[in-house]
Amino acid sequence: MSEGKEIRTKGFLLKSVPYHETSSIATILTEDGFLSFRASGVYKKNSHYLPLFNLMAESYFLLKEGKGDYLLFKEGELLSFPKGNLETLLAYSFLGEITWSSAKGIDGKELYPYLALATKFLKEGKDPLSIVTSYLAICLRLMGYGLTVDHCVLCGKEKGIVGVSFEEGGFICHDEKREGAHYGKTYCQVAYFTFKVDKSTWTGQNLPREDTLLYFKDLTSYYTEQLGKKIEGLSMFFDVLKG
Ligand SMILES: [Zn+2]
Structure with missing residues (x-):
């Protein structure tokens, strides 16, 4: 996989560890297995990505391969969110x-x-x-x-x-x-x-x-x-x- 390659994947959010105040290192489970990536600015005030970073939210993510062994978050779309009693x-x-x-x-x-x-x-x-x-x-x-x-x-x-x-x-x-x-x-x-x-x-x-x-x-x-x-x-x- 060459640097900068983009992948679109669907997964369940399992962990989001905040860093640099507004960013996250997230882990999701996809049909290809566990995947971790870095997402900048998702905890910013009024960030519309915030719901995607809640435990067990299911979303589409567009990821970009970075220099490290993680992927950079580019955009995402929330598919479903835990709800009920x-x-x-x-x-x-x-x-x-x-x-x-x-x-x-x-x-x-x-x-x-x-x-x-x-x-x-x-x-x-x-x-x-x-x-x-x-x-x-x-x-x-x-x-x-x-x-x-x-x-x-x-x-x-x-x-x-x-x-x-x-x-x-x-x-x-x-x-x-x-x-x-x-x-x-x-x-x-x-x-x-x-x-x-x-x-x-x-x-x-x-x-x-x-x-x-x-x-x-x-x-x-x-x-x-x-x-x-x-x-x-x-x-x-x-x-x-x-x-
Ligand atoms: Zn026996």
């Missing part, structure tokens, strides 16, 4: 934060279609909890932290599955007892769904609320343990989800 807005921020904190361990090209689907489902008014829970499991799976949900992770048996042990990494059967494991048929079904769903089968399915809430809580702890990263704003999200 508090639960939906918190779901958008959760998607943005998880995508950003997974960026190092994940191929952005593989992840992009799922983020596009998740935001599409939110726009259609589908259940935010079901969407964020599925998306979190998808991120874990794409990073290689997926749980074994085809058989008992300890003995390999496919029958008699009664619970999920995050510590052991998957389903456990009735022959095993593990401290800290979570038992229950519905809970297991939710875990199975979230680790099995893919681009062609994910339609924003509504998952059973009570068990999904429990499972979502466990899955966020598992994520934090595996990645060593705390998810910001999670307690507020739980409060809103619990209603």
Whole structure:
């Protein structure tokens, strides 16, 4: 790619780090993966580019290759912006934060279609909890932290599955007892769904609320343990989800 070459790309804003008071170093997720670029003057008073630099805004960007390994922002067009009730807005921020904190361990090209689907489902008014829970499991799976949900992770048996042990990494059967494991048929079904769903089968399915809430809580702890990263704003999200 020669210097000065222009590219037009569409992406979700994941991070905008201000510098020089009015400029930003932004990272977006596009269908070609993660992309960072420098954007001058976007935080100027009355800048009409400001909405593009909000978490999870989806926009077209016209980028120009600069001298460094980043691209210079030339112009942009806002396509969509997170909106909805508090639960939906918190779901958008959760998607943005998880995508950003997974960026190092994940191929952005593989992840992009799922983020596009998740935001599409939110726009259609589908259940935010079901969407964020599925998306979190998808991120874990794409990073290689997926749980074994085809058989008992300890003995390999496919029958008699009664619970999920995050510590052991998957389903456990009735022959095993593990401290800290979570038992229950519905809970297991939710875990199975979230680790099995893919681009062609994910339609924003509504998952059973009570068990999904429990499972979502466990899955966020598992994520934090595996990645060593705390998810910001999670307690507020739980409060809103619990209603
Ligand atoms: Zn077993």
